[in-house]
Amino acid sequence: MIDKIKGHVADVESFNAKTKDEIEAFRIKYLGKKGILNEYFAEFKNVPNEQKKEFGQVINELKTAAQEKVTILKEELENSQEEKGVYGDLSRPGEPVEIGSRHPISIVKNQITEIFSNIGFNVSEGPEMEDDWHNFTALNLPEYHPARDMQDTFFIQTDPDILLRTHTSSVQVRYMEENKPPIRTISPGRVFRNEAISARSHCIFHQVEGLYIDKDVSFADMKQTILYFTKQLFGKSKIRLRPSYFPFTEPSAEVDVYWGLETETDYRITKGTGWLEIMGCGMVDPNVLRNCNIDPQEYSGFAFGMGIERIAMLLYQIEDIRMFYENDLRFLEQFKSAL
Numbered sequence: 525m526i527d528k529i530k531g532h533v534a535d536v537e538s539f540n541a542k543t544k545d546e547i548e549a550f551r552i553k554y555l556g557k558k559g560i561l562n563e564y565f566a567e568f569k570n571v572p573n574e575q576k577k578e579f580g581q582v583i584n585e586l587k588t589a590a591q592e593k594v595t596i597l598k599e600e601l602e603n604s605q606e607e608k609g610v611y612g613d614l615s616r617p618g619e620p621v622e623i624g625s626r627h628p629i630s631i632v633k634n635q636i637t638e639i640f641s642n643i644g645f646n647v648s649e650g651p652e653m654e655d656d657w658h659n660f661t662a663l664n665l666p667e668y669h670p671a672r673d674m675q676d677t678f679f680i681q682t683d684p685d686i687l688l689r690t691h692t693s694s695v696q697v698r699y700m701e702e703n704k705p706p707i708r709t710i711s712p713g714r715v716f717r718n719e720a721i722s723a724r725s726h727c728i729f730h731q732v733e734g735l736y737i738d739k740d741v742s743f744a745d746m747k748q749t750i751l752y753f754t755k756q757l758f759g760k761s762k763i764r765l766r767p768s769y770f771p772f773t774e775p776s777a778e779v780d781v782y783w784g785l786e787t788e789t790d791y792r793i794t795k796g797t798g799w800l801e802i803m804g805c806g807m808v809d810p811n812v813l814r815n816c817n818i819d820p821q822e823y824s825g826f827a828f829g830m831g832i833e834r835i836a837m838l839l840y841q842i843e844d845i846r847m848f849y850e851n852d853l854r855f856l857e858q859f860k861s862a863l
């Protein structure tokens with residue numbers, strides 16, 4: 525009988541199984557209530573005394589071997605199932621990954637900064653909460669200047685000197701105070717005006733300011749720079765500069781781009797003229813240079829400013845500026861861009 529049990533031990537050790545059911549059948553066969561081991565344990569009392577010791581050792585050996593085998597086979601099975609979970613069917617299509625999208629304002633802002641960085645402009649920033657000097661006074665808008673009314677300002681209640689910037693021109697001043705010419709910088713950012721909210725205007729919006737200061741910078745340099753920009757951004761190569769007024773530039777102009785009159789939409793958005801206004805610009809007023817410790821005898825330059833929402837609305841034909849701030853996913857998901 526002892527040899528028979530040893531034969532079982534050899535069987536157990538060489539046993540292999542691939543499925544849960546096979547392992548369970550194996551466990552029942554050896555370790556189950558009516559299994560082989562229990563049969564031998566019941567037999568124990570009939571074994572002659574002098575053989576009891578050896579008999580006991582071999583059935584214990586068989587028991588341990590069977591238990592270990594079950595544990596090992598179960599582990600192996602689990603591991604192979606885990607691997608299947610990850611690498612199982614290599615021809616399966618990948619899990620669908622939802623890719624987020626950039627906000628249209630960010631896309632357009634990035635496009636504008638990219639275009640200007642290609643011709644040597646860096647990017648600068650300033651605070652959204654400004655003081656009167658940087659937002660108004662240094663820009664040639666002294667106290668009681670009527671042009672201050674053009675931009676309804678949000679003041680910080682406790683201090684009449686502190687306000688939410690009404691334009692990114694404030695960054696011009698900061699940049700000139702801290703950097704010597706030659707200067708080539710653009711300053712994108714958020715601005716604030718106390719205006720009624722409608723499809724066309726909002727109390728929060730975004731601008732990009734541009735500033736170029738060096739020796740002998742002319743109005744022609746400004747025009748060519750802006751023309752390059754409109755070609756790059758809109759693919760339109762005809763612009764016109766209409767005389768205008770800004771306190772911080774002299775002379776000042778408004779830039780129109782020729783959009784064309786090919787479609788009905790062109791007629792509508794250009795009001796039948798084919799022209800669209802896209803930004804304000806001008807030669808930096810000598811007073812502004814002086815306010816920022818730059819000698820207007822030695823240096824000259826130009827500046828320009830544009831609204832990002834307005835440009836995004838033109839590029840994407842968005843009818844209502846409020847769409848930008850409502851975070852409606854159905855709107856936002858339409859914008860996919862690498863920029």
Ligand code: DAH
Pocket residue numbers: 690691692693733734770772773803804805806827828829830
């Ligand atoms: N700051 C002006 C605005 O908010 C835009 C502007 C016009 C900026 C002319 C300029 C400029 O730098 O030269 O409407």
